[in-house]
Amino acid sequence: MELGVNIDHVATLRQQRLTSYPDPLQAALRAEEAGADLITLHLREDRRHIQDADVRAIRPALRTRMNLECAITPDMLAIACDIRPQDVCLVPENRRELTTEGGLDVLGRYDEVAAAVARLHDAGIRVSLFIDPEAGQIAAAARAGARVIELHTGAYADAADAGARAAQLERVRAAVAVGVGEGLRVNAGHGLHYDNVGPVAALPGIAELNIGHAIVAQAVFDGWEPAIRRMKALMIQASRS
């Protein structure tokens, strides 16, 4: 069970005032010291948080690996092929969204997704598709050539009550089984926090959780490294239970 620490919202804080601090590179290196297994960052088309220069500075400095999240656009694919992170996670983007609202529609955008996967693979980059926990999307992701999927856990995280949360967790559990059955590495993330991560981390078959917003928020009170260590400890404890 690996923890990908998403550093987007370190950059959000910096961009809010256009200062030079807090530095996402420093956040990434200190996250590695605290036990992050990889660093995740999302270069959005609107550059609302992470900037191109961040990706370029962080890529060679990491001891672990970089998981670059981006939309499927010619510009983003060119940047990814130039910077060559170990992993690229292809995500849907909508300029007016507060955050990534849903998974990539691999079924609906099949040709475009398959071409992007092939191009990134040709550049030596492993590709993950950020998708909703639905069997049809998972099968399409495998057909499109992806070796990894990341299941969007937003519906689980945003569930209004315990019954709805249990139903969403069951969706994720079933999707993990389908993904593993397809021979895919199955990751998950979005909206996970200290109180809801346990049941997801306990699902058999999940390889990696990518978590950002909640860790940045907790760091305000506990500090960056303690917030990461605490999240990782919760994940490991749940995965062993």
Ligand SMILES: CC(=O)[C@@H](O)[C@H](O)COP(=O)(O)O
């Ligand atoms: C794709 C994804 O889930 C992450 O990028 C996460 O959403 C943090 O970035 P945003 O808050 O900008 O969506």
Ligand SMILES: NCC(=O)COP(=O)(O)O
């Ligand atoms: N892909 C999900 C991710 O990287 C982190 O999402 P969040 O924890 O910031 O919601």
